Amino acid sequence: MANQSPRVRFAPSPTGFLHVGGARTALFNWLYARRYGGVFILRIEDTDNDRSSSDMVKGILEGLQWLGLDWDEGPNVDGPHGPYFQSQRLTKYRLAIEKLVSTGLAYYCYCLPDELKRKREAAQAAGGSWRYDRTCLALTPEAIAAHETKKTPRVVRFKVPRGRTSFKDVVRGTIDIDNQTLEDFVLTRSDGSPTYHLSVVVDDIDMAITDVVRGDDHTSNTPKQVLLYKALDADLPRFAHVPLIFGSDKKRLSKRHGATSVSDYQFRGYLPDAMVNFLSLLGWSSGDDQEVFTRDALVQAFSLEGINSGKAIFDHDKLAWLNGQHIRLMSAEAIINHIESFLRKAGVWHDSYATAGNKRAWLGCVVDLLKARVRYLEDFVEYGQPFFVNTVTYDPEAVTKRLLVPGLREYVVALKNAYTQLDQFDSDSLERTLRAVAEAQNIKAGILMHATRIAVSGRMVGPGLFEMIELIGRERTCERLDELRKFLAD
């Protein structure tokens, strides 16, 4: 399909964090570049200089890094088309403007903002719409000279030609509009800084971008940019506008919907691969019914043609499910690397876990045992309590529901004695022994299992009882059985 190696870009404004919508746009660009052996460029659009500190950029970079979306050119990665901050590319915009003004494709406008606002509001009050009336296009050379000597603030406006403008969009098809619906938009502000339309087009041309993949909120503005490409005598890139992401109330995703920054998901215990998988499914499909994708599978399956045109709603349930799927796909070793920070925070990390050896292997076994019932990384902390803490506390509900059995104390003592003498402390032996004890005591095995579960974990639910006991070990298990014995004595 692509007859040249694609060059795509993600061009966020530095807002301090990476929004999930932006993350998905970045992901689509990244996938496309990786799929076709292209180049993924990160460009920071910080022309709105008011607040564009390096701190603001940091959040974006960290978000992309966490997701594993590495860029080939951009901040911290030199390339042939730098710099990659728009605030450092001002000369390029000025050159473009000079060209446009000198060829008559753009012109200076000395109208004051207040004046424009008044006209606009007046027109709207009268029930109509208003477009810039080209007052300054009609200025005489003398009037212009007068403004210049007075140093009237001036902006540069693009002179929108008559006619129609159309472009092909990979996801929307051909879009065609009448230029009369456009006004002579501003290219350069009165302080000399470029507006979005100018900087984005100049940069995309300069960086030889072949495919512009961005949010649907830019579709309506694309005709203006198409006009600029033509005015600058450049070939059009291919456009692909991806549908926006909405919250569960069908409103555009915002802070009100809870976590909207990818870092929120990082701290909540989501896996980057699960997030990437989930985001990829929002507005894109491989064409078949596959839902769970590894990163590599995604790269292989991705195409811009697979992007669909309807809106997408962010479904936390499905994300959580996918997270569980990806956790189950991972090796215990890989999971340990991801949960270390959570275990540390909970105070249950042990230095011996850090290096290869018995303890780390043991932790791996715990992880494998818990894996199937986990949705979030931090669940390992919660579900792993019985393995990590020294003393267990009994869930009150478990006590009333499972421990009010006459004679239970005797059974527990019998089990503890049997376990103390066991040759092999493995799950099979443990189960056989427990069942034998139950039979000898003439009770159902379930009664003793429930009690034992509470003794070792404090809870009614959890992993397979005997696998759990095996990992907790004879010493701690017998201690806990003894604790239960004392508890039952009261």
Added chain:
RNA sequence: GGCCCCGUCGUCCAGCGGUUAGGACACAGCCCUUUCAAGGCUGAGACCGGAGUUCGAUUCUCCGCGGGGCUACCA
């Protein structure tokens, strides 16, 4: 208001003139089972409405309705 885009189960997607409208999440039931999960099976659940075009429309066209975007010296 004007311009543009979108409209299949509650949600995410498949469908690209003829299908019992398919899959996934969530939901319900069953199986498995010491519990909870995981896993398996089953069930319920959708083509926004109206005109056309056609032998035949979820699919193509138009109108309406609904939703969204843009309409700034924000991006």
